[in-house]
Amino acid sequence: MLLLAVVPPTAAQAAPPKTARDPGVREGVNAGSPIAGLTPAQQSFFSAGLMTFRQLASVTGSVPNTRKGLGPTFNAQSCAQCHSQPAVGGSSPAVNPQIGAAIAQGASNKIPSFISARGPVRVPRFRYAADMLHPDGSVHNLFTITGRKDAPGCKLAQPNFQHATDSGNLIFRIPTPVFGGGLIESIPDSVLLANMNSDAATKRSLGITGHPNLSPNDATITRFGWKAQNKSLEIAAAEADNLEIGVTNELFPNELDSTPGCQFNATPEDSSTFTPDGSVLPSDLVRFAGFMRFLDQPRPAPSTPSTTRGQQVFVQVGCALCHTPSFTTGQSSTPALSNIQANLFSDLLLHHMGPKLADNVSQGIAHGDEFRTAPLWGLGQRLFFLHDGRTADLIEVIENHSSPGDHHNPDSEANAVINTFRKLSEQDKQDLLNFLRSL
Numbered sequence: 001m002l003l004l005a006v007v008p009p010t011a012a013q014a015a016p017p018k019t020a021r022d023p024g025v026r027e028g029v030n031a032g033s034p035i036a037g038l039t040p041a042q043q044s045f046f047s048a049g050l051m052t053f054r055q056l057a058s059v060t061g062s063v064p065n066t067r068k069g070l071g072p073t074f075n076a077q078s079c080a081q082c083h084s085q086p087a088v089g090g091s092s093p094a095v096n097p098q099i100g101a102a103i104a105q106g107a108s109n110k111i112p113s114f115i116s117a118r119g120p121v122r123v124p125r126f127r128y129a130a131d132m133l134h135p136d137g138s139v140h141n142l143f144t145i146t147g148r149k150d151a152p153g154c155k156l157a158q159p160n161f162q163h164a165t166d167s168g169n170l171i172f173r174i175p176t177p178v179f180g181g182g183l184i185e186s187i188p189d190s191v192l193l194a195n196m197n198s199d200a201a202t203k204r205s206l207g208i209t210g211h212p213n214l215s216p217n218d219a220t221i222t223r224f225g226w227k228a229q230n231k232s233l234e235i236a237a238a239e240a241d242n243l244e245i246g247v248t249n250e251l252f253p254n255e256l257d258s259t260p261g262c263q264f265n266a267t268p269e270d271s272s273t274f275t276p277d278g279s280v281l282p283s284d285l286v287r288f289a290g291f292m293r294f295l296d297q298p299r300p301a302p303s304t305p306s307t308t309r310g311q312q313v314f315v316q317v318g319c320a321l322c323h324t325p326s327f328t329t330g331q332s333s334t335p336a337l338s339n340i341q342a343n344l345f346s347d348l349l350l351h352h353m354g355p356k357l358a359d360n361v362s363q364g365i366a367h368g369d370e371f372r373t374a375p376l377w378g379l380g381q382r383l384f385f386l387h388d389g390r391t392a393d394l395i396e397v398i399e400n401h402s403s404p405g406d407h408h409n410p411d412s413e414a415n416a417v418i419n420t421f422r423k424l425s426e427q428d429k430q431d432l433l434n435f436l437r438s439l
Contacts, residue, residue: 016425016426016427016430017426017427017430018426019426020395020426020427020429020430020432020433021395021430021433022393022394022395022433022437023433023434023437024437025380025381025382025383025437026301026380026381026437026438028301028381029086029087029381030086030298030299030300030301030378030381031086031087031089031090031179031296031297031298031299031378031381032086032087032088032089032090032179032295033295033296034046034294034295034296035182035183035294035295035296035297035336035337035340036296036336037335037336038294038334038336042294042334042336043294045287045290045294046290046291046294046295048287048290049287049288049289049290049291049292049294050088050291052067052284052287052288052291053078053079053080053083053088053089053287053288053291054078054079054080054088055067055078056077056078056081057069057070057077057078057245057246057247058070058077058105058148058150059071059145059148059150059151059264059265060150060264060265062150063105063150067247067270067284068247068265068269069245069246069247069248069265069269069270070145070245070246070247071144071145071148071151071154071246071257071262072144072145072151072154072156072246072255072256072257072259072262072263073141073142073143073144073145073156073246073256073257074101074141074142074143074144074145074244074245074246075098075101075121075123075139075141075142075143075244075245076097076098076101076121076244076245077097077101077104077245078245079237079240079241079245079288081097081098081101081121082097082121082175082244083175083177083178085381085382085383086378086381089177089178089179089291089292089295090177090179090378090381090382091120091121091174091175091176091177091382091383091384092120092121092174092175092383092384092389093121093383094118094383095117095118096115096116096117096118096119096120096121097121098111098115098121098122098142098143099111099115099116099117101143102142102143104148105148105149105150106147106148106149107143107144107145107146107147107148108146108147109142109143109144109146109147109158110158112124112142112158112161112162112165113161113162113165114161114165114170114172115142119384119389120174120383120384120389121174121175121389122172122173122174122388122389123139123141123142123172123173123174123244124139124140124141124142124159124161124164124170124171124172125137125138125139125140125170125171125172125173125359125361126138126140126159126164126169126170126171127168127169127170127171127359127360128169128360132167132169135360135362137359137360137361137362137368139243139244140159140161140164141159141243141244141246141256142158142161143158144156144157144158144262145246145262146262150264151262151264153261154259154261154262155259155261155262156257156259156262171359171360171361171388172387172388172389173226173387173388174384174387174388174389176224176225176226176374177298177375177378177382178233178236178292178295179295179296179297179298179377179378180295180296180297180298180342180344180375180377181224181233181292181293181295182233182292182293182294182295182332182334182337183297183329183337183340183342183344184223184224184342184344184348184375185223185232185233185293185337186329186330186332186337186338186340186342187223187327187328187329187330187342187348188330189212189220189221191327191328191330192212192221192223192327192347192348192349193212193221195324195327195347196210196211196212196347196349199321202318202321203321205416206318206321206413206416206417207411207413207415207416208318208321208322208351208413208414208416208417209351209352209413210322210347210349210350210351210373210413211349211350212228212348212349212350213227213228213229213350213363213364213365213366213372214364214365215231215364216364221348222364223348223372224236225363225372226371226372226374226387227350227361227363227364227366227370227371227372228348228349228350228364228366228372229363229364229366232289233289233292233293234251234285234286234289235251236292237285237288237289237292238250238251238252238285239251239252241270241284241285241288242256243256247269247270247284248267248268248269248270249268249269249270249271249283249284249285250268250270250271250272250283250285251285252268253267253268254267255267270283270284270285271283272286293334293337294334294336297342297343297344297377297378298377298378298381298439300343300377300380300438300439301380301438303438304434304438306430306431306434306435307431307434307435307438308435309428309431309435310430310431310432310433310434310435310436310438311435313424313428313431313432313435314432314435314436317417317420317421317424317432318416318417318420319417320345321417322346322347322349322351322373322413322414323345323346323347323373323376324344324345324346324347324373325343325345326341326342326343326344326345327341327342327344328340328341328342329342343377344375344376344377345375345376345377345379345439346372346373346374346375346376347373348372348373349372349373350365350366350367350370350371350372351370351371351373351413351414352367352369352370352409352410352411352412352413353369353370353371353401353403353412353413353414354369354402354403354404354405354409354410354411354412354415355369355403355404355405355406355408355409356400356402356403356412357369357371357386357387357400357401357403357412358408358409359387359388368408368409369408369409369410371387376436376439377439378439379436379437379439380436380437380438380439385397386400394433394436394437395433398418398421399418401414401417401418402414402415402418402419403415
């Protein structure tokens with residue numbers, strides 16, 4: 001009798017998938033470390049910033065181990081509550097901390113229907129004002145300090161989220177990861193503009209335009225936030241601390257809500273401290289920015305035949321025309337940030353994304369349907385996607401990039417690329433998804 005050995009198929013010989021699917025969040029943590037080459041002093045400052053980034057805020061700082069300034073309205077109690085997946089500095093965690101923040105210290109907040117224990121951290125905005133005619137777009141914080149033990153006498157109602165939900169007036173934002181912030185900050189404007197003007201004929205043939213958001217003060221390129229609305233890490237940190245936690249600071253020194261009986265501290269609540277010898281102790285804001293500036297970029301998983309092929313497909317389909325694989329930073333006053341390859345997979349430009357993703361919010365010169373190309377570094381370990389956290393599935397993410405225009409918004413600039421993606425074999429689609437989850 002002739003016995004034939006049964007040899008298992010290799011990866012190259014394996015049967016192609018019947019239907020490509022998102023392989024899901026990859027294991028391990030390849031993010032959250034300081035960038036290499038920091039001086040001992042910078043390393044210590046990074047560690048101090050990390051500690052402050054994690055620290056909860058209370059209204060007056062009377063709760064042990066808290067900083068003062070929470071409220072009068074807020075969405076979270078610390079930076080790290082929102083930025084913690086897969087490490088501090090990331091995005092929404094698996095368990096939503098907003099559930100606990102709503103009732104901390106006896107607060108009487110109700111949990112809105114769009115916030116869930118296993119859903120993304122969300123910041124609500126209203127598309128229109130109460131008359132449903134004039135644009136709003138501003139943040140309407142989830143919670144108030146009413147009922148908290150450290151806010152006696154404050155009586156402040158939550159917004160009417162149910163009415164906004166019923167009238168289709170709600171939109172959301174979820175946290176953007178801050179990994180590699182110092183590298184993004186260190187890419188020269190000239191490099192971003194040269195990349196914008198590259199492959200012009202190809203981009204034009206696919207309907208891709210793209211342009212930077214610009215600072216109204218000096219017309220330089222802004223680059224942080226869902227609409228690239230913030231110029232620097234310090235501005236981004238100051239805005240978030242004030243808007244999401246309610247802490248007034250040296251860049252945003254005024255309370256967002258001036259309801260009588262709900263003001264407990266002199267402002268700004270976070271500020272630099274001057275010592276008798278004339279030196280200055282940095283504010284929490286400066287610590288936040290330092291932590292983000294020295295936070296390294298996420299590291300991808302080791303390559304496999306599938307992810308190598310997926311990266312080729314990524315380029316061939318046209319994804320890389322907006323999700324630029326890498327830039328090199330310029331000369332920085334911090335040597336550890338100088339001439340570093342930043343593998344962010346973003347051009348940091350604004351692009352029209354069509355009605356499907358439009359949120360009606362204008363920031364800087366970004367229109368209601370325009371968004372910054374989201375950096376993809378660290379994507380393999382993210383749980384929720386798109387600006388509002390509407391999905392956890394990469395197939396749905398890709399499909400949401402496609403949207404025909406309407407009488408309010410132009411076509412999505414990604415339409416031609418998504419049409420090409422749809423024509424791929426299931427194996428090529430799977431390799432592309434595997435590549436994305438390797439980042």
